[in-house]
Structure formats: C-alpha cells, structure tokens
Amino acid sequence: xxxxxxxxxxxxxxxxxxxxxxxxxxxxxxxxxxxxxxxxxxxxxxxxxxxxxxxxxxxxxxxxxxxxxxxxxxxxxxxxxxxxxxxxxxxxxxxxxxxxxxxxxxxxxxxxxxxxxxxxxxxxxxxxxxxxxxxxxxxxxx
Amino acid sequence: xxxxxxxxxxxxxxxxxxxxxxxxxxxxxxxxxxxxxxxxxxxxxxxxxxxxxxxxxxxxxxxxxxxxxxxxxxxxxxxxxxxxxxxxxxxxxxxxxxxxxxxxxxxxxxxxxxxxxxxxxxxxxxxxxxxxxxxxxxxxxxxxxxxxxxxxxxxxxxxxxxxxxxxxxxxxxxxxxxxxxxxxxxxxxxxxxxxxxxxxxxxxxxxxxxxxxxxxxxxxxxxxxxxxxxxxxxxxxxxxxxxxxxxxxxxxxxxxxxxxxxxxxxxxxxxxxxxxxxxxxxxxxxxxxxxxxxxxxxxxxxxxxxxxxxxxxxxxxxxxxxxxxxxxxxxxxxxxxxxxxxxxxxxxxxxxxxxxxxxxxxxxxxxxxxxxxxxxxxxxxxxxxxxxxxxxxxxxxxxxxxxxxxxxxxxxxxxxxxxxxxxxxxxxxxxxxxxxxxxxxxxxxxxxxxxxxxxxxxxxxxxxxxxxxxxxxxxxxxxxxxxxxxxxxxxxxxxxxxxxxxxxxxxxxxxxxx
Numbered sequence: 001x002x003x004x005x006x007x008x009x010x011x012x013x014x015x016x017x018x019x020x021x022x023x024x025x026x027x028x029x030x031x032x033x034x035x036x037x038x039x040x041x042x043x044x045x046x047x048x049x050x051x052x053x054x055x056x057x058x059x060x061x062x063x064x065x066x067x068x069x070x071x072x073x074x075x076x077x078x079x080x081x082x083x084x085x086x087x088x089x090x091x092x093x094x095x096x097x098x099x100x101x102x103x104x105x106x107x108x109x110x111x112x113x114x115x116x117x118x119x120x121x122x123x124x125x126x127x128x129x130x131x132x133x134x135x136x137x138x139x140x141x142x
Numbered sequence: 143x144x145x146x147x148x149x150x151x152x153x154x155x156x157x158x159x160x161x162x163x164x165x166x167x168x169x170x171x172x173x174x175x176x177x178x179x180x181x182x183x184x185x186x187x188x189x190x191x192x193x194x195x196x197x198x199x200x201x202x203x204x205x206x207x208x209x210x211x212x213x214x215x216x217x218x219x220x221x222x223x224x225x226x227x228x229x230x231x232x233x234x235x236x237x238x239x240x241x242x243x244x245x246x247x248x249x250x251x252x253x254x255x256x257x258x259x260x261x262x263x264x265x266x267x268x269x270x271x272x273x274x275x276x277x278x279x280x281x282x283x284x285x286x287x288x289x290x291x292x293x294x295x296x297x298x299x300x301x302x303x304x305x306x307x308x309x310x311x312x313x314x315x316x317x318x319x320x321x322x323x324x325x326x327x328x329x330x331x332x333x334x335x336x337x338x339x340x341x342x343x344x345x346x347x348x349x350x351x352x353x354x355x356x357x358x359x360x361x362x363x364x365x366x367x368x369x370x371x372x373x374x375x376x377x378x379x380x381x382x383x384x385x386x387x388x389x390x391x392x393x394x395x396x397x398x399x400x401x402x403x404x405x406x407x408x409x410x411x412x413x414x415x416x417x418x419x420x421x422x423x424x425x426x427x428x429x430x431x432x433x434x435x436x437x438x439x440x441x442x443x444x445x446x447x448x449x450x451x452x453x454x455x456x457x458x459x460x461x462x463x464x465x466x467x468x469x470x471x472x473x474x475x476x477x478x479x480x481x482x483x484x485x486x487x488x489x490x491x492x493x494x495x496x497x498x499x500x501x502x503x504x505x506x507x508x509x510x511x512x513x514x515x516x517x518x519x520x521x522x523x524x525x526x527x528x529x530x531x532x533x534x535x536x537x538x539x540x541x542x543x544x545x546x547x548x549x550x551x552x553x554x555x556x557x558x559x560x561x562x563x564x565x566x567x568x569x570x571x572x573x574x575x576x577x578x579x580x581x582x583x584x585x586x587x588x589x590x591x592x593x594x595x596x597x598x599x600x601x602x603x604x605x606x607x608x609x610x611x612x613x614x615x616x617x618x619x620x621x622x623x624x625x626x627x628x629x630x631x632x633x634x635x636x637x638x639x640x641x642x643x644x645x646x647x648x649x650x651x652x653x654x655x656x
Contacts, residue, residue, distance in 0.1 A: 002550035003621025006543055007385065010615035013539045014392040017608065021257075021399020028260035028403055037265040044271065044324075068298050075299065076271035080279025080322065084297065086290040140268045141403045142594040 036138035039106075043137040046105035047077035050126025051095065054112040059092045060085035061112075070097040074110075094121075099135065106135030148319030149329040155318055156182030156311065156334075159208040162215035167436030169227040172247040173344045176337035177437065180417070180444050183334055185211060186310035187447040188493070190281055194292070195500045197285040200310070201317050239351055242383045246347030249391045254336045254343075257398035261332050261406045266324045270408025273301045275327035278312030292506040300508025303501040307447040308334075308410045328408040335405050335412045339397050341441065342420030342609070343390040345428060349616045350386015352429050353558035354378040357623040379623035382558065382616055389612040400533075400604050402597065411598035414452030417444035418459060419605040422569035425463040427613050429559035430470055438463055439490055446494030451599060453494055455576045460490045462572060466565055512585040522588045526581045529592040530574075533600035536607035543614045554624040555617045566610045573603040 027033065051074070055061055062085045063071045074095055085091035093112040101109050110126035143151070160181025167181075168174045189203035219226045266275070280291045280302075292302055311334060312327040319326065358378045397419075398405055401412040418441070425438030442463070446456030467483035468476060501509040514522070544563050547555065555563070577599045584591055 002546060003554060003618040003624075006547055006551060006618035007381075007615050007621075009539075010543055010611050010618065011385070011388060011392070013611055014389060014396060014608070014615065017399070017536075018392040018395040021395040021397070024399035024402055025257050025260050025395065025405075028263050028265070028406065033265070034263045037263050041264055041266060044266075063296050071296070071298050072272055075276060075297065076268075079272075079276040083283070083287060084291060084294060086287075086294070088296060140265065140407070141597075142268065 036140075039131070039133075040137045040140060042131045043105050043108075043135065044077045046129040046131045047074070047097075047108070047110055047126075049129035050105065050110040051078045051082070053126050053128045054095070054110060054124055055082065055093050057081050058083055060090060062088035062091035062094050063096075066094070066096045073097060098125075103130060105129070105131045106133045106137060108135050143319045143321050145321065145323065145326050145329055148315065148321045148326050149333060151319055152311075152315040152326075152330050153179050153333055155314065156186070158182070159185050159204070159211075162212040164440065165227055166215040166218065166225075167440050168433045169436070171433060172243050173341055173348065173433075173437060175247070176340040176344070177440055179334060179337050180341070181440060182208075182314075183307050183311045184440065184443050184447060184493070186314050187305070187307040188496070190306035190310040190313070191496045191500050193281065193285065194288065194504065199285075200281045200313055204310075204314060236378060238378045238380070238383055239355070242347065242351055242354075242387060246344060246387045246390055249387060250340050250343050250347070250394060253391050253394040254340050257395055258332060258336055258406065260403070261329060263406070264325060265403060265407040266328055267404065267407035267409050269301070269410075270328065270331075271324065272299060273304060274308045274331070274410050275312050275324050275408050277302065277306075277309035278316055278327060279322065281306075281310060281313040282317060289504060292501075292504060295507060297507065303506040303508040304410070304450055305447045305453055305497045307444065308408075308413065324408070328406065331408050331410075331413070332406045335401070335416060338413055338416035338420060338441070338444065339394060341437065342397070342416055342423055342605075343393045345420060345423035345437075345609075346390040346393060346612050346616060347386045348434075349423075349428055349558075349560060349613055350382045350384070350389075350619075353382040353386070353560065353616060353620045354380075354623070356429075356559040357382065357557060357620050357627055379620065381619040381622060385616045385619035389615050393608060393612055396608050397605055400601055400608075404598060404601075409598065410449045410452075411601055414445040414448035414456075415601035415605055417441045417448070418452065418455055418573070418602050419609055421445060421456075421459055421463070422566060422606050423609055423613075425459070426466060426565040426569050427561050427609065429561070430467065435467075435486065439486060442490050443493045446490070447497060451576065451580055451602075453498065454580075455573055455602065456494050457491060458572045458576060459569060460487050460494070462565070462568055463487070466561070513583045514585045519582050522582045523578075525588050525592060526578055526596075529581075529596040530577070530600055533597065533604050534574075534607065536604055536611065540607045540610045543611060547614050547617065551614075551618055551621060553628075554621045557624045557627065558617050558620045560613060560617050563610065563614075566606065566613065570603055570606040570610065573606055577603060 060083050063074065074097065093114050096111050096113070098109050098111050100107050112124050113121040114124070116122050157178035160178045164174055164177045164181040168177055185207050186204055189200055189207050192203045192207070193200045280288050283291070291297060308331055311330055315326050315330045316322045355378065397416065401415070405412050421438045421441040424434045424441065428434050442456050442460055445452040464483045464487040468480060471479065544567070548563060580599065581591060581595070
C-alpha cells in the first residue's frame with residue numbers, strides 16, 4: 001500500500017512539473033520573446049558589420065579610454081575575431097561607441113580613432129548596417 | 143556551411159573523439175550514446191588547457207589528445223582482452239529487459255528533441271556573447287594573443303578565466319565548419335546540454351531495469367543469461383521497468399523547465415548542472431558498478447570543466463562518490479582495493495583542477511576570487527535564502543516521500559539495488575551549500591547578484607530534488623514484486639509437509655526443510 005501511494009504521488013508530482021516545464025519551454029517561442037531575440041541579434045550584427053568597415057581581422061585595436069560598458073558591448077559584438085593590441089599604444093585603431101546618434105545600430109555607432117602623423121587622430125564612423133530605433137537592445141534573461 | 147549541417151558535423155566530430163574514452167568508461171550501452179559528444183567536449187576542454195599552458199594551436203592539441211586517448215584505450219584493450227566492452231559479461235537478457243532499453247532510449251531522445259524546440263527562437267544570451275561563445279574565437283587565435291586576451295586589464299571581463307568546456311566546444315565547431323556564428327555556438331551548446339540531460343534521465347531507465355532484475359532473481363542468477371529452457375527476461379516484473387521509463391521521460395521536460403531559456407541560449411549553467419545531476423544519479427543513487435562508475439566520472443569532469451560553480455560542486459561530489467565507494471566495500475575488499483576509488487577520485491580532481499591551476503599560473507584576469515568581508519556574510523544569508531526558496535519547492539514533495547519511503551520501503555529499496563536515499567540527499571546538500579556559499583561570500587552587492595544569478599545557480603539543487611522523487615517512484619513501483627519475492631523466500635524455508643507412498647503402499651508424512 002505504501003509503495004503504491006509513494007509511486008502514484010511521485011509520478012503525479014513529476015507529471016505536473018513536466019507539464020509546467022513544457023509550458024516554460026513553449027514560452028520561449030512566444031512572439032515578444034522571439035522579436036526581442038531578433039532585435040538583439042540585429043543590434044550586435046550591426047555593430048559587427050560597422051566594426052568590420054573600420055578594421056580588418058588581424059589589424060590591432062585597443063579600447064583605451066573607453067568606458068567599461070562600451071568595452072563589454074564591443075567584446076560581445078566583435079571580441080571573437082578582433083586582435084587586441086599588446087601594448088595598447090601599438091594599436092592601429094582605438095574603438096569606441098557613441099550612443100544616442102539617431103541612426104546606426106539602435107542609435108549607436110562604432111567609432112574608430114586612428115593615429116595621424118600630424119595633428120589629432122583621424123576619426124571614422126562605422127557603416128554598412130543600420131537597425132532602426134533607439135537602444136539599448138531588449139534585456140535578455142540573466 | 144549553414145548552421146544545421148555545421149552543428150551535426152560538430153556533434154559527429156565530438157562523438158568520434160569521445161568514442162574511445164566513453165566506451166572504455168561505460169561500455170556498449172544505450173547511455174553511452176549521449177556520453178560520446180560529452181567525452182569529446184572534455185577532450186576539447188583539456189586541449190584548451192594545454193594550449194593556454196604550453197602553446198601551439200588549439201586544434202592541434204584537440205587532434206593530438208583525441209589520438210592519444212584512442213591509442214591508450216586501444217592499447218589497454220589489446221593488453222587486456224577481458225576489458226573489451228564487446229565481449230559481454232553475461233548481463234541479464236530477455237525481451238523485457240532489452241525492450242525497456244530500446245523504448246527508454248527512444249522515448250528520452252524523442253522527448254529531448256521536443257524540448258529543444260525552443261532552439262527555433264534565435265536567442266543568444268548576454269553571458270554567451272560576453273564569455274562562453276566569444277572566448278571560442280580567442281582559442282582559435284595565436285597563443286601569444288590568447289594570453290594577452292586572458293590577462294589584459296583593459297578587457298575588463300574577469301569571467302574570462304571561467305572553465306573552458308563550452309568555449310572549447312564552440313571553437314571546435316567554428317574551426318571545422320568554417321562558420322563563426324554565435325548561432326552555431328548556441329546550437330552546439332544546446333545539443334551538449336541535451337546529451338547531458340539524456341544521460342541523467344536514462345539513469346532512471348537503468349534504475350528500473352536493475353530493480354526488476356534484482357527483484358526477480360536470486361543473487362546467483364543475476365549475471366547468468368538464464369536457464370536454457372526459456373527466456374528469463376520474461377519473468378522480470380513489469381512495474382519497475384515501466385516506472386523507470388516513465389520517470390525518465392517526465393524528467394526531461396522537468397529539467398528543461400528548470401533550466402528555462404538558458405538551455406538554448408548558450409549559457410554554461412545547464413551543462414554543468416545537468417552533468418552534475420547525472421553524476422549524482424549514477425554515482426550516488428544507483429547500484430554501484432563498473433559502468434555506473436564510468437558514467438559518473440565522465441559526467442563529473444564535464445560539470446567541473448564547465449563553470450566555476452561546477453568546479454566547486456564537482457570536487458565535492460567526487461569526494462562524496464569516493465566516500466560512498468569506500469563505505470560500501472566489504473571489509474576485506476576495502477583493505478585490498480581502497481586505492482581504486484581514491485585513485486579514480488584523484489584523476490577526476492586532476493582533470494577538473496587543471497584549468498584553474500593554469501589560470502593562476504598565467505595570472506589570468508579574474509583567476510583569483512574576491513570575497514566580501516566575513517563580517518557581512520551573516521547579513522547576506524537571509525536574502526540568499528529568500529531568493530532560493532521559490533526555486534526549490536520540489537523539497538516540499540521530496541522530503542515527505544523520502545520519510546515515508548525510509549519508514550515503509552527501505553527494504554524494497556535495498557532489494558531493488560538502489561543506494562540509500564541519504565546519498566542523494568547528501569548530493570543535494572552539497573549543491574545547496576555550494577550555491578549558498580557562492581552567493582553569501584561573493585563581493586558583489588547582494589541585490590543585483592541574486593537578481594542576476596539565483597535562477598541559474600539553483601538549477602542543480604532543484605534538479606537533484608526531482609531526481610530523488612523519480613528514484614522513489616521507481617523503487618516504490620517494485621514493492622509488489624519485492625513482497626512476492628519475500629513470500630517466495632519464506633515458503634522455501636518453511637517446513638513442507640508432503641504425503642509420500644512407500645513401496646509397500648503405506649502413506650507417510652514426509653516433513654522436509656529446504
């Protein structure tokens with residue numbers, strides 16, 4: 001009798017929780033969740049394309065003087081392929097992000113500062129992709 | 143190469159690399175199938191550690207370790223033919239036993255595939271972009287560049303020193319497929335998560351099969367294929383076989399719900415949690431045996447090489463499994479063979495601790511942990527408890543089941559060959575203590591830390607709770623068969639009175655005791 005009760009209660013508990021778990025899985029496919037993921041992907045792809053318009057793989061970059069949030073965002077977008085300069089002073093370009101520009105990747109653009117022979121650095125703004133809207137991208141689960 | 147064929151190719155390569163180690167550890171069983179790519183992922187993680195420590199290139203290390211592993215195992219099988227897994231050791235055969243394995247494997251695989259449907263949403267998690275997948279690209283850079291990336295303060299991410307399994311698997315995918323997309327990395331990680339879950343769930347199928355065999359046969363017949371006059375499998379009690387398969391299938395969506403979006407967005411938390419719960423199942427809940435030890439060892443190393451919390455909890459579980467192995471040895475056996483579980487634990491700790499040691503040697507950014515001052519720990523305990531409780535409601539079900547089971551079903555549990563429930567609870571306690579310690583002692587502010595981490599950190603203890611419930615379901619289903627077995631034993635030992643007719647035709651009472 002005890003065995004039957006334990007077996008039934010345990011399997012029922014598993015059944016209820018498996019139903020709830022399946023609903024949680026299904027919730028990942030809800031329209032807003034998928035749209036947020038698409039916007040998130042588009043944002044980082046846009047930053048990647050803009051960075052590629054400024055530096056080629058193998059060219060060294062630095063983040064010196066860039067705020068930590070921008071460093072993290074750039075690493076998320078391009079960290080898997082860029083070559084970070086060692087030492088930073090030897091970098092071909094210093095990368096940074098400018099926010100609230102009204103165009104670019106949800107209002108964010110990638111900016112590269114190149115050392116010039118004379119005068120101040122040469123500044124170029126990334127191009128090649130745009131994501132309409134204002135950033136930051138929708139928050140992802142933590 | 144597009145994502146789907148690239149992911150399939152990656153799993154095939156990881157499986158090929160993991161073939162010899164996994165088969166050597168576990169043998170030729172259904173559970174070996176999901177362990178193959180996990181074995182390959184472990185080789186990839188060891189390759190990353192070797193590459194960082196010594197130099198060369200990551201893929202040469204990966205190929206080299208794969209060949210070395212295969213040659214070692216092949217050499218071992220050549221020198222010791224009795225160790226070859228295809229020789230067979232007279233495992234119980236029979237239609238029901240075999241059918242349960244086939245049905246269990248197919249059902250778990252199908253359910254796992256169904257629960258991976260959330261992969262169709264193209265989500266890439268924040269930490270996946272910042273650490274787990276991004277670092278895959280670092281492993282494909284020259285060695286000097288990798289060292290700089292791991293050390294430079296300007297790159298701010300102290301989590302770069304986290305264990306390498308997920309990033310190394312991503313690096314393998316990107317290298318062999320020529321597709322350097324985060325989408326491919328997410329898919330490969332999700333498939334590895336599914337493999338860890340399948341292995342952990344299949345432990346319930348094995349639990350049911352073991353229980354059925356032990357409840358059907360006396361000890362001396364369990365390793366014999368059976369009498370020649372019929373298939374012995376047909377006498378296996380159906381209830382534990384069915385309960386094992388049902389519990390395994392139900393656990394797949396349970397675990398998928400607990401891991402939530404992190405199962406399919408590239409995070410490392412599911413793989414270490416699922417591998418660790420698989421290790422608890424095989425190492426602390428099931429009957430001790432050779433393939434269980436092999437599965438436990440492989441899953442512990444997967445957990446330990448996936449994330450820092452996984453490293454800490456894997457080391458604690460390694461110790462727990464070793465203690466159980468020693469405690470359950472017969473006294474004479476313990477004197478002769480104590481070195482075996484200790485040596486195995488040492489190898490596992492060596493594999494798991496390799497990466498953290500390498501990180502300290504190269505002085506990687508974030509290699510040393512920072513803790514909150516001890517004076518503030520007590521103030522962090524209550525918020526940590528309050529944050530964890532909503533994720534651990536399984537305890538409300540598991541504790542009463544365990545108490546009723548301990549009072550009324552302990553004999554059944556022993557007869558079914560399942561370990562004492564205390565070992566499973568010890569595994570859960572280790573997980574809770576580890577997670578609690580991380581949250582209480584971390585130097586980060588407690589509020590944001592809990593908001594950003596508690597869901598993921600609670601996965602392992604929650605999963606162990608459900609595995610405890612599932613094992614009780616299987617054990618309890620064997621109570622009828624256990625009762626029948628006890629009655630059969632009693633009837634064999636009781637005095638049997640029979641009438642006999644002598645040659646002279648006189649009836650006698652023949653009283654015999656068996």
